Amino acid sequence: xxxxxAAPLGRLLTVGEVAQRSxxxxxxxxxxxxxxxxxxxxxxxxxxxxxxxxxxxxGIIKVAQRVGIPLSEIQSAFASLPQGRxxxxxxxxxxxxxxKDELDTRIRRLSxxxxxxxxxxxxxxxxxxSCPLRNPFDRLGEEGPxxxxxxxxxxx
Numbered sequence: 001x002x003x004x005x006a007a008p009l010g011r012l013l014t015v016g017e018v019a020q021r022s023x024x025x026x027x028x029x030x031x032x033x034x035x036x037x038x039x040x041x042x043x044x045x046x047x048x049x050x051x052x053x054x055x056x057x058x059g060i061i062k063v064a065q066r067v068g069i070p071l072s073e074i075q076s077a078f079a080s081l082p083q084g085r086x087x088x089x090x091x092x093x094x095x096x097x098x099x100k101d102e103l104d105t106r107i108r109r110l111s112x113x114x115x116x117x118x119x120x121x122x123x124x125x126x127x128x129x130s131c132p133l134r135n136p137f138d139r140l141g142e143e144g145p146x147x148x149x150x151x152x153x154x155x156x
Contacts, residue, residue: 012041012049022058029058037061037075053086060087060095068106069099 019026032038033048038057040048057078064074077095081087087095 012051013054015040015048015050018050018054018058021055022062024058024062032058032061035071035075037071037078056086057081060092064099067099067103069102073099 013021015026015029018024018029022029029038033040038050038054040050040054043049060078061071061074064077065071077098080094081091
């Protein structure tokens with residue numbers, strides 16, 4: 001973390017201000033900083049100060065997490081963004097395009113699961129009536145555990 005003099009502090013936010021404006025706990029900000037998702041600078045008194053661009057980054061983190069994107073993927077995407085400035089609309093479009101295909105696959109998988117949840121979760125072995133038809137001689141059991149039919153139908 002960089003150290004700064006007290007002069008430019010008026011343009012920077014304290015950890016409490018960022019927590020209040022983002023709706024995140026201070027501990028979450030520290031966690032994101034430790035993971036390299038956001039960064040701060042330190043005053044001579046060793047207090048964290050954040051640029052206003054951190055609020056947009058936190059917004060992106062919250063949205064991405066809400067749709068199930070892991071922090072490791074968020075971190076990888078953030079590596080393509082410039083440091084020290086608020087991500088622009090073009091930056092966000094680049095990030096969202098990277099995640100679109102993955103999200104479309106998740107949506108298809110969840111829709112298929114939702115549609116089959118009542119009768120069979122998709123592996124063919126949870127329903128005695130459909131098991132001989134969908135999984136004769138437990139052939140899917142030889143491939144390993146889990147919802148084999150559901151996964152194979154998504155990937156096709």
